[in-house]
Amino acid sequence: MISISTDLLNQIREHGVKDYPYECCGLLLGRFTEEGKTVKQPYPISNAREESAKRNRFLIEPEELMRGERFAREHNLDVVGFYHSHPDSPAVPSQYDLDHAWPTYSYIIVSTSAERAGDLFSWEQEPDRSRFNQEEIRVIRD
Amino acid sequence: MPVTITIPAPLRQFAAGQSQITVEANTAGEALDLLTATHSALRRHLFNDQNVLRNFVNVYLNDEDIRHASGPNTPVKDGDTIMIVPSIAGGAVIETEVAQSLPELSNEEILRYSRHLIMPEVGMQGQRRLKAASVLMIGTGGLGAPVGMYLAAAGVGRIGIVDFDVVEESNLQRQIIHGTKDLGRRKIESARDRLRDINPHIEIETHESRLTSHNAMRLFRNYDIIVDGTDNFPTRYLVNDACVLSGKPNVYGSIFRFEGQASVFWAEKGACYRCLYPEPPPPGLVPSCAEGGVLGVLPGIVGAIQANETIKIILGAEGLLINRLLLFDAWPMKFREFKLRKDPKCPVCGEQPTVKELIDYEEFCGMAAHQAPQPDSKLEEISATELNARRLRGERLQIVDVREPHEFEIARIPGTKLIPLGHVVSRMNEIDPDVDTIVHCKAGVRSAKAIQALKRAGFQGRLINLKGGITAWSEDVDPRVAKY
Numbered sequence: 001m002i003s004i005s006t007d008l009l010n011q012i013r014e015h016g017v018k019d020y021p022y023e024c025c026g027l028l029l030g031r032f033t034e035e036g037k038t039v040k041q042p043y044p045i046s047n048a049r050e051e052s053a054k055r056n057r058f059l060i061e062p063e064e065l066m067r068g069e070r071f072a073r074e075h076n077l078d079v080v081g082f083y084h085s086h087p088d089s090p091a092v093p094s095q096y097d098l099d100h101a102w103p104t105y106s107y108i109i110v111s112t113s114a115e116r117a118g119d120l121f122s123w124e125q126e127p128d129r130s131r132f133n134q135e136e137i138r139v140i141r142d
Numbered sequence: 143m144p145v146t147i148t149i150p151a152p153l154r155q156f157a158a159g160q161s162q163i164t165v166e167a168n169t170a171g172e173a174l175d176l177l178t179a180t181h182s183a184l185r186r187h188l189f190n191d192q193n194v195l196r197n198f199v200n201v202y203l204n205d206e207d208i209r210h211a212s213g214p215n216t217p218v219k220d221g222d223t224i225m226i227v228p229s230i231a232g233g234a235v236i237e238t239e240v241a242q243s244l245p246e247l248s249n250e251e252i253l254r255y256s257r258h259l260i261m262p263e264v265g266m267q268g269q270r271r272l273k274a275a276s277v278l279m280i281g282t283g284g285l286g287a288p289v290g291m292y293l294a295a296a297g298v299g300r301i302g303i304v305d306f307d308v309v310e311e312s313n314l315q316r317q318i319i320h321g322t323k324d325l326g327r328r329k330i331e332s333a334r335d336r337l338r339d340i341n342p343h344i345e346i347e348t349h350e351s352r353l354t355s356h357n358a359m360r361l362f363r364n365y366d367i368i369v370d371g372t373d374n375f376p377t378r379y380l381v382n383d384a385c386v387l388s389g390k391p392n393v394y395g396s397i398f399r400f401e402g403q404a405s406v407f408w409a410e411k412g413a414c415y416r417c418l419y420p421e422p423p424p425p426g427l428v429p430s431c432a433e434g435g436v437l438g439v440l441p442g443i444v445g446a447i448q449a450n451e452t453i454k455i456i457l458g459a460e461g462l463l464i465n466r467l468l469l470f471d472a473w474p475m476k477f478r479e480f481k482l483r484k485d486p487k488c489p490v491c492g493e494q495p496t497v498k499e500l501i502d503y504e505e506f507c508g509m510a511a512h513q514a515p516q517p518d519s520k521l522e523e524i525s526a527t528e529l530n531a532r533r534l535r536g537e538r539l540q541i542v543d544v545r546e547p548h549e550f551e552i553a554r555i556p557g558t559k560l561i562p563l564g565h566v567v568s569r570m571n572e573i574d575p576d577v578d579t580i581v582h583c584k585a586g587v588r589s590a591k592a593i594q595a596l597k598r599a600g601f602q603g604r605l606i607n608l609k610g611g612i613t614a615w616s617e618d619v620d621p622r623v624a625k626y
Contacts, residue, residue, distance in 0.1 A: 025230070032151065060230035062200040062207070078151055082230050100198045102187055102228060104152030127155075129186055 001036035002081070002106045002122050003138040004028075011042050013117035016085035016110045025060055027068045028081040028106060036135075037080040037106055043068050081106030081122075088112070091119040093132045101125045106135055145173050147224045149184075156183040170203050171214025173224055188226065200227045244270035245299070251343055255297055268457045269297060275456040276300035278365035280353055280381055282333040283307075284431070284441030285371035285395045285448065287319035292449035294337040294344055298456070301337065302347040302365055305329040312626060316438035353377055355500035358384040367455055369393045369448055373431060375422040376503035382407060382415035383500055386491045393452050395444040398429070400437050400473040402444035405463050405482070406451050409491035412465040417485040417492075422507040433587055440472050521590055522606045526614040529580055533557075539578045542566075544592040545612075549584065553624040555615050558582070566592045567599045575603030582608035582615070584626075 015024045027043040045060050045068070060068075060082065069079050082105060086092075091111040093101075101107060103125045111118035123132040146164045149157045157163060158181065167173035174195075178185035190196050201208045202225040208216045218224070247255070247269060258264040264272075275298050279286050282305045293301055309317075309324045309332050324332035330348040337346050349361060353372075358380055362368055368390050370381045378396070385392035391408040394415060407414045447470075451463050467480040490497040524532075532539060541558040543550060550560050561569050563583070573579055573596075581589040586609055593605045608614070616623040 062202070062227040062229045065227055065230065066225075080151075099196075100228075100230070102150075102152045104155060127183075 001136045001138055002028075002039065002108075003033075003035075003037070003140055004030075004039040005140045008039055008042055009120065009137075009139065012083050012108060013110055013112075013120065015042070015044055016112040016117050017115070019085065020112045020114050021087045023085050023087060024112075025082065025084040027060070027065070027072075027079050028083060028108065029068070029072045029075070029077040030080045032078060032080060039080065039106075040077055041075075042083065043071065079105075081108065083108035083110065085110050085112045085117075091121045093123050097123075098125065098129070098132060101132075103127045103129075107132070108137075143168060143218050143220045143222070145218045145220075145222045145224055147173060147177055148226070150226055150228070153184060153187055153226070156187065157181045167218055169214060170201060170208045170216045170218055170224060173218060174201065174214070198229050200229055201225070202227060245273045246270070247273065248343075251297065254341075254343070258296070263459065264457060271456055271458075272297045272453070273299040275367070276302070276365045277367045277369060277452055278302040278304065278361060279369045279371055280304050280377065281371035281373070282317070282319055282329045283313065283371060283373060284316040284397060284436065284438075285445040286333070286369075287317045288442050288445035289369050289371060289395075289449045289452070290319055290333060290337055291340055292446060293452060294341045294346075296449075296453055297341065298344060298453075300345045300347065300365075302349060302361070303330050303333050303337075304349045304351065304353050304361065305333070306350055306352045316436065316441050318442070353380060355380060355502060358500060359388060362388045362390055365390070367391050367393060367452055369395075369452055371395065371445065371448070375428075376507045378415065379422060379506060380500065380503045383490050383497060385409070386414050386416075387499070391455055393448045393455070395441075395448045397436055397440050397444050398431060399434050400440060400471055402440050402470040402472070404444055404447045404451070404468045404470070405466060406455070408462075408464055409484075413482040413484045414488060414491045416490050417488045418467065418482055420485070420489065429587065433583075433585060437472055440470075443470060443472065521593060522604070523609045524580060524606045525609050526618040529608060529615075530619045537578075539580060540574060541580045541582060541608075542573060542592075543582055543612075544589050545583050549626075552626050553612060553616070555582065555612055555620075555623065563588050563592050563595075567595050570596060570599060570601055573601070573603065575601065578604045578606060580606050580608055583611050585611040585613055 015026065026045045028039045029041045029043050030037055030039040045064055072079055086109055089111065091109040093107065093109060097107065107123045108120065109123065110120040122135040122137050124135045125132055144164050144166055146162050148162055149160060154161060163177060165173050165176040167176055174188065178188065188196060188199050195201065203211065203216055203218065204222055252259065255269050258269050259266060277293055277298050279290055279301065282290060282303050290301060290303065307329045309320045309327050309329055311325060313320060314322065319336050320329065320332045328350060330350050334346045334348050351357060362384050368381060368385050370378060370392055372378050372381065382392055385407065386409040389410060391406055392415065394407055395402065395404045447468065454462055465482045467482055469478045469480065484491065486493045489495060541555060543554065543558045543560045544563045544566060546562050547560065561572065581592050583589040586607060589607050589611065593607055596605060612623065613625055616625045
């Protein structure tokens with residue numbers, strides 16, 4: 001289960017709509033808890049993919065992730081997952097997503113169009129890498 | 143050397159919860175091997191099935207990515223630290239978009255296709271792909287018959303058929319898409335009705351026309367895959383070139399007597415028909431099925447192979463007949479296979495193509511004949527009605543039939559002498575040079591060759607070819623003579 005506030009969820013949605021028709025991406029900073037994860041802050045990242053591939057691929061370079069982890073440690077947080085958008089397609093992970101993921105992290109996907117953000121789901125990889133399971137999002141009211 | 147590996151937070155559960163593990167190793171690769179030997183559940187998250195580091199997993203030795211050093215062979219020193227850092231990649235890919243746009247199957251369709259659906263290689267996704275697919279069949283003859291019937295039965299959502307012929311009695315020995323009740327009907331109508339009967343859930347589009355350089359690109363544009371079921375060289379080159387120019391796969395098959403060929407010509411992925419046969423054979427050198435005959439079941443086998451490859455292309459299967467020419471001989475019952483290679487000098491799919499739009503294929507296939515040795519004089523011809531008139535006028539002439547004895551048994555023009563093509567020269571003395579000699583075969587091709595051979599051998603008399611052969615005689619003079 002991942003806990004996140006309405007405000008932070010809206011920040012992710014807005015990032016997705018702003019970057020449409022490209023995919024947006026970012027880190028989810030927070031803490032691992034007994035129940036799962038709590039997100040304290042989204043950490044937007046520039047999409048490192050070249051222009052042509054941006055529409056359906058995103059990439060966070062390891063250097064960028066290390067920078068994000070350093071930032072998280074300074075604020076006494078962990079990287080608990082990642083978020084990205086699927087422009088004009090459903091908020092479900094693709095085979096490509098599955099091949100490029102690790103368990104335990106949360107992968108939040110938001111479906112976007114030019115006007116608005118659609119579905120937003122969180123996914124967790126099965127420990128044997130066979131599939132993604134939808135993860136419950138507990139919305140914390142501000 | 144003792145080196146310390148930092149385990150990223152999400153993977154600690156596979157390393158007994160530890161955040162740092164120290165191992166004794168000489169290289170970075172060895173350190174990871176030792177780590178994953180102890181904590182085997184970690185391995186699959188770091189390495190793929192081929193035992194190569196997953197492409198999103200980065201290994202840093204101190205502050206340097208080992209990919210920029212010597213990879214797994216990068217040496218380690220006492221006290222070094224290794225960090226495992228993922229680069230995060232992902233995103234919606236074509237598959238999800240495709241999956242979303244694929245048509246749904248009704249419960250009736252699910253029942254109908256159940257033998258497909260229970261195989262994971264097809265499954266719901268594959269069956270929906272078949273439903274979304276469109277295939278254009280050139281011809282509804284011997285090859286087109288099984289191709290159309292199997293594709294329809296398999297649930298290919300939209301099938302286009304191109305033909306301009308009518309169903310004739312001599313078709314029915316092999317063109318099983320048509321029946322006796324269809325004699326005289328347009329082939330596209332007869333084929334359409336048969337396919338509709340096989341599967342009412344699919345769309346069938348009929349194009350009653352000859353495939354030409356003018357309509358080919360327009361027709362091909364609306365289909366994913368083209369299946370070549372033609373029986374002549376101009377159309378075969380036309381289909382090939384139009385497929386290359388429009389980027390479509392060309393599922394090829396051809397048949398003659400007991401032998402068949404099949405391949406998938408797909409210029410983006412391999413050789414095209416012109417890489418295999420840059421130029422057509424001289425006209426008349428390769429007899430058509432009408433001249434040479436064909437075993438009725440042969441197009442059934444070759445056409446079924448074409449249908450098979452078409453379905454595999456739609457399903458995204460591997461092991462296609464790309465760069466492979468399959469040869470089948472029904473008499474000894476043998477399959478053979480040749481490797482094909484894309485020709486970089488191919489005039490249509492090579493590096494510097496000279497054919498950039500469709501050309502006149504009749505001319506192309508006829509032009510090659512000009513480069514072949516020409517008969518030394520012009521061929522004199524006579525029509526069946528004219529010949530009949532000359533006979534009725536009581537003119538002195540002799541008719542030589544150059545067909546084979548088994549054909550002579552089927553039908554003959556009364557008052558003719560049988561000398562099969564292979565023997566005309568050796569039996570030349572049986573032909574009287576002092577009277578006009580009419581030479582005939584079934585359709586006029588072999589008799590033209592016989593005349594050439596006789597002239598080359600020095601025959602001095604007048605030789606006249608019967609245009610259209612015994613077939614024309616039956617049609618225009620005497621319908622009691624059987625057509626075959």
